[in-house]
Amino acid sequence: MDVTLSVNGETHKLDIEPRVTLLDALRDRLGLTGSKKGCDHGQCGACTVLVNGRRVNSCLSLAVMHEDDEITTIEGIGMPDDLARLQQDFVECDGYQCGYCTPGQIVSATAAIEEAKLGWPSYVSPSLADMGELTDEEIAERMSGNLCRCSAYPGIRQAIARAAEAEDKA
């Protein structure tokens, strides 16, 4: 069936079967292989993309359900010649080892910082009224949907804390 996907600001007309996931459409049809397939069951976060600015697991969504949505993948966040602030922080803080989970981590963290700015609390926030500081514990909880098999977690949390702080000041 025909579907129009808007990805990283570009519009693509595709003819795809309804059973194709958003992840497979991005990787196999549009060649955007930055989003990874770790588990294909919503359990690892490697496939995280933004849909209308909110992070989702693209493996648990059908491409045909995303007509008219604005989709952003890691390629839309920043490319090697023009890294986003968070990507630079991942490099400087050693936020990865093999790198497989990294695109998902960075896309997810980009949205997690936005969610914190909106004041959305997390399960570990002491108060629901005011989430307070984006502590290490808060970052860990908010990023629990992204697993890292290499366990680069300390560097990942540090990179996110740095980027969030930089945004706060900006």
Place this chain on the structure above:
Amino acid sequence: MRPFDYTRPENLEVASQALTDGATPIAGGTNLIDLMKLQIMTPEHVVDLTRLPGLSDIDGTPDGGMRIGALVSNSVLAGDPTVRRAYPVLARALLAGASGQIRNKATTGGNLLQRTRCPYFYDTAMPCNKREPNSGCSAQGGIARMCAILGTSPECIAAHPSDMAVAMRALDAQVEIRQTSGETRTLPVGDLYLLPGDNPAKEYALEAGEVITAVILPAPVSGARQTYRKVRDRASYAFALVSVAAVVKMDGDTIESAQLAFGGIGAKPWRDTEVEDVLAGEAPSDELFAKAADVLLRDAWTEESNAFKAPLAKRTLISALRDATGLSGETHFDMGDAA
């Protein structure tokens, strides 16, 4: 995934007609797509509810309660200022579930109707009465860690996995359902769920063609302390082994009322008013809480691999009640204030 037809109806009437004809609705898709990949659910026609008008709002009700549209996402609901202020037990339960990514897609209706996480239900190589009637139950004598100890039957011991529904049960939520006739009926959330009995494949009190349109919360119990305590195998992003939703109102040094619901241990989101009756009118103490837990667990039926859940549920209830009654001296709790 098996091939299927996909349609995106413009209104509920068309959607409802397709469902009456045997189609399966999809909302966030976070459970359904997973089950379709594993061919546990193999619909021939999938009806996308996500663009239906009027199902994505959170509104106040005339009596001071709240109406939550079926398509409101779990993260929007948890972040809603009124939910955070008036129904903190619900915000906490939502935030205790799944991950940031999944909560952004998961909907209120889909969350209520998500299917069990019994590992054998997902393993098509193993017998499972819920997936394939009369094939047997592999969890009994198997790994029943994620299974229930209350409300089960010899046919099936699966637990309902939703955190959100547990909080909604404690809050006396009603589910609004659009019938095929176009009329609306409402059901207490506890009655949406059927116990497994001798037909574990039938899980919900919904007829073909019926769509959940909203969840309605009554006005919050003013001045009640609310808490959601979840115990799981890792700190985050895991289903509950045991969870407790508590809405407790104190009158000086005695408990005026307690509304309690439980996750991880029940074949459905569990509530037992006899437990609450033990507490009402009494002064909080560990002995009293232990007595309440013993009433909760009076009919518990455990497997070797989940026998730990009875003592764990007891300790979790005692701990939640210590906080909610003020006995622990914990000052960080959420108050449910007027909406």
